[in-house]
Amino acid sequence: MxxxxxxxxxxxxxxxxxxxxxxxxxxxxxxxxxxxxxxxxxxxxxxxxxxxxxxxxxxxxxxxxxxxxxxxxxxxxxxxxxxxxxxxxxxxxxxxxxxxxxxxxxxxxxxxxxxxxxxxxxxxxxxxxxxxxxxxxxxxxxxxxxxxxxxxxxxxxxxxxxxxxxxxxxxxxxxxLLREISFANNLLKHPARPFVAVVGGSKVSGKLQALRNLINKVDKLIIGGGMAFTFLKALEFDIGDSLLEEELIDEAKAILARGKELGVKVYLPVDVAVARTCSSDALMSYVPTQEIPNGFMGLDIGPATGKLFREALSDAQTIWWNGPMGVFEIEKFSKGSMKMSHFIGDSHATTIIGGGDTADVVARSGEADEMTFISTGGGASLELIEGKELPGVKPLRVKEGEL
Missing domain, CATH: 3.40.50.1260 (Phosphoglycerate kinase, N-terminal domain)
Incomplete structure (x- = not known):
């Protein structure tokens, strides 16, 4: 392409x-x-x-x-x-x-x-x-x-x-438009390695195809945000009232198995910020992912996870990030996303930020100028990573000898 x-x-x-x-x-x-x-x-x-x-x-x-x-x-x-x-x-x-x-x-x-x-x-x-x-x-x-x-x-x-x-x-x-497409193409075809994908956001369903495509191309995959709980559940952790897409547990298992088969290191949160409700006045505490109490939900990654993810990013030469690490719109659950933005901004890697919420996090953290490329489109950027032909781009292509 x-x-x-x-x-x-x-x-x-x-x-x-x-x-x-x-x-x-x-x-x-x-x-x-x-x-x-x-x-x-x-x-x-x-x-x-x-x-x-x-x-x-x-x-x-x-x-x-x-x-x-x-x-x-x-x-x-x-x-x-x-x-x-x-x-x-x-x-x-x-x-x-x-x-x-x-x-x-x-x-x-x-x-x-x-x-x-x-x-x-x-x-x-x-x-x-x-x-x-x-x-x-x-x-x-x-x-x-x-x-x-x-x-x-x-x-x-x-x-x-x-x-x-x-x-x-x-x-x-x-x-x-040309710049966006050339960045996505080069990222998938010729990434400088180690190539690390950081994927977050609330749902696995919206990023499933991208994860399937990425697991074959990356050296490490970091998973945070609400979608991490479906993966933790796939590993038979108790996740309390955290966000879960039950019907995708098998898909999560398949992605983890594929990673193992290819030698791709998959990183999941080891501790999380939990609360009974997703609100700014909720009482929050940090617990290991093995100890999420019943009636509580995970709403951000914890400090130990932040350190683990920073370590995983330390030798990266290419980083692609799409999706926040928690409910960043609420300040007390935004620390994980902000830290991730600082880690990626400080790295010497080529850094590509998928648009939408991730671009918003980067802007809020003041790291926008440190990133190599910030996409202006969340959904479109994701579909390119999935390997899809975009309907708005297809009619602008010419076959040989046409122009």
Missing amino acids: QSADIVSVKELDLNGKKVFIRCDFNVPQDEFLNITDDRRIRSAIPTIRYCLDNGCSVILASHLGRPKELSQKYSLEPIAKRLARLLNKEVVMAKDVIGKDAKTKAANLKPTEILMLENLRFEKGETKNDEELAKELASMADVYVNDAFGVCHRVHASVEAITKFFDNNHKGAGFL
């Missing part, structure tokens, strides 16, 4: 064209709609600047959240303002997605001007991969560029269906 056969924005004739760029501006906001982390907006700037430098007029499209109805809360207006400040350039805001306002503003857009469409998910057809919506979006521009890695695993109108309305000379991938 080479990124070489994906058409890059650099290979397209952009001169003076109208370019539709699908971005991923799904950024976190506080209760006052202030953007709390603009990394995804900043990540799109190289592609936007490249198009502007080629005399293009640029139409930007993104979703934000999961709106059930048209609401100011989900408007892309704050994103347009932040982008205008980062680019030091006006960003015209459309009042709708494919309505009269958007169409008129798109038609009147002059070279080097930028238009931001309203939240794509205000249109019901976006998540249904509706071809009519895709056709309307495509009609506004001459060229389509996908730079929204975070949604490339979704079969949505602005990601997949829209590509049917542009030929190979008029559609391609932006710089962020």
Whole structure:
């Protein structure tokens, strides 16, 4: 799976064209709609600047959240303002997605001007991969560029269906998308060894295929977070009221057995932070994993586990991390995730962070600048590691002799 056969924005004739760029501006906001982390907006700037430098007029499209109805809360207006400040350039805001306002503003857009469409998910057809919506979006521009890695695993109108309305000379991938794919490919094909995968988060089910794929490629596998309890249960530990996916115990056993067969060292927590409830006012204590009391649940890794995991990472040359070590949103259960972030940030390895919650942990711990690469997409990054072809990327590939 080479990124070489994906058409890059650099290979397209952009001169003076109208370019539709699908971005991923799904950024976190506080209760006052202030953007709390603009990394995804900043990540799109190289592609936007490249198009502007080629005399293009640029139409930007993104979703934000999961709106059930048209609401100011989900408007892309704050994103347009932040982008205008980062680019030091006006960003015209459309009042709708494919309505009269958007169409008129798109038609009147002059070279080097930028238009931001309203939240794509205000249109019901976006998540249904509706071809009519895709056709309307495509009609506004001459060229389509996908730079929204975070949604490339979704079969949505602005990601997949829209590509049917542009030929190979008029559609391609932006710089962020190409970078994400090349990092994932190189990670799996040519990692510097020892290669250590750190996998956390609440559920095994969401990461099962990635674990199956990784166990054949890594030298060590560190498992934390809620998913660790299904593995501990597979080893016949009593886990109290901790999170358990009973139906996946056999899968967990199979992954542990495969690790043993291949000589891959699998590390599980040796102590955990437990409490009766998952809340900030719950009384917390640390216990060995063999001694989780009935009625208590494990909500973070303990200090001994932190030391064990740090030791396991000490000789790593490549580290891939996806998923927190505990319920990091609650401060008293965030220590394990923060420590893991510091250990990985301090290491001399090539460090690749799967997006989503893991990127959030890294930002909170202040280690973002220490990481080699932080993916902008949690689900998409995971599917690449699983070895899947992303539906948003597939239409941007060309067969030999086509372009």
